[in-house]
Amino acid sequence: MHQADQFKFIDRVVLADETDPKSEGMLLAGKYNIDRAPFFIVESESAPAKIYTVYYRFVKEILNGQMTEDQELREIQDNHPDLDFI
Amino acid sequence: MSDSASAINLIDIDSMLSSKTPQEILRYALENHDNIAISFSGAEDVALVDMAHRIRSDIQVFSLDTGRLHAETYRFIEKVRKHYGIAIDLVMPEASKVEALVKSKGLFSFYEDDHKECCGIRKIAPLRKQLLTVDAWITGQRRDQSPGTRAAVPVIQDDKAFARPEDQLTKFNPLANWTSQQVWDYIRSNNVPYNELHDKGFVSIGCEPCTRPTGPGQHEREGRWWWEEATKKECGLHAVNIES
Numbered sequence: 001m002h003q004a005d006q007f008k009f010i011d012r013v014v015l016a017d018e019t020d021p022k023s024e025g026m027l028l029a030g031k032y033n034i035d036r037a038p039f040f041i042v043e044s045e046s047a048p049a050k051i052y053t054v055y056y057r058f059v060k061e062i063l064n065g066q067m068t069e070d071q072e073l074r075e076i077q078d079n080h081p082d083l084d085f086i
Numbered sequence: 087m088s089d090s091a092s093a094i095n096l097i098d099i100d101s102m103l104s105s106k107t108p109q110e111i112l113r114y115a116l117e118n119h120d121n122i123a124i125s126f127s128g129a130e131d132v133a134l135v136d137m138a139h140r141i142r143s144d145i146q147v148f149s150l151d152t153g154r155l156h157a158e159t160y161r162f163i164e165k166v167r168k169h170y171g172i173a174i175d176l177v178m179p180e181a182s183k184v185e186a187l188v189k190s191k192g193l194f195s196f197y198e199d200d201h202k203e204c205c206g207i208r209k210i211a212p213l214r215k216q217l218l219t220v221d222a223w224i225t226g227q228r229r230d231q232s233p234g235t236r237a238a239v240p241v242i243q244d245d246k247a248f249a250r251p252e253d254q255l256t257k258f259n260p261l262a263n264w265t266s267q268q269v270w271d272y273i274r275s276n277n278v279p280y281n282e283l284h285d286k287g288f289v290s291i292g293c294e295p296c297t298r299p300t301g302p303g304q305h306e307r308e309g310r311w312w313w314e315e316a317t318k319k320e321c322g323l324h325a326v327n328i329e330s
Contacts, residue, residue: 033097054246073206076247082239085231086125086213
């Protein structure tokens, strides 16, 4: 995100420390039923929070950024090792 | 419905379905989704095709034809098509992408890099394109297929990776809680046709260059991409550490 100059759009970063269930990131993961990191929470006054666990979707839909198809496919595979058995 | 409400709803349904049999889960999936398809790999997930066909004879089935499957698997897909009298969509990769990969890196680049680039082009991209056409899909994924303890395969999940933009795609894994043994008990007791590669020692079946028979005591994962470290790809947050 730093390389793509996208980090300026991130208001706040919290840590999900697997060894500390009370860490802010782990509490947020529990609140939104998220089982992987990183994840992105997009808040606005007019709508409920939107959760993104797929980075390329977050980049496309929120940051209006671009990712190559190769990057998208790589991310899907990295986050879904179960797809090896499809 | 908000993202969190939707997720909680699916978790409730997953909790409800987790104690059900694969057949009951399939019935739920087929009764709640008209535009739903089974992803059939040409291996023991034929059990799903058999179960689904008993519920709905016009079930949609597709297979990812990577172009590198065993001849036995192609013969088996054809056998299943005729046995059940169903159409099986063979989903193929984009020729120009395959040509570009082979031209730049040859036919066996996955032995030197890793399998993801090739799988991305031959399997994941076509899968993504196919899933844009359905509202829900069914896989034969099971928890016991991965050696890692983190690999959670729920019975039902909100598939955010492959959903159409601003839309929902539901993924069902009816065999999630079954073991390989239970699947094979079903296949044997119901005279379900199976891939002849299983009689040659293959447990997990994928592309020919990336699949090998396994010996006694070996995990089926050891028959796939054996030159890579099996647990390298495990990722995610340990659910046991997440407080709701």
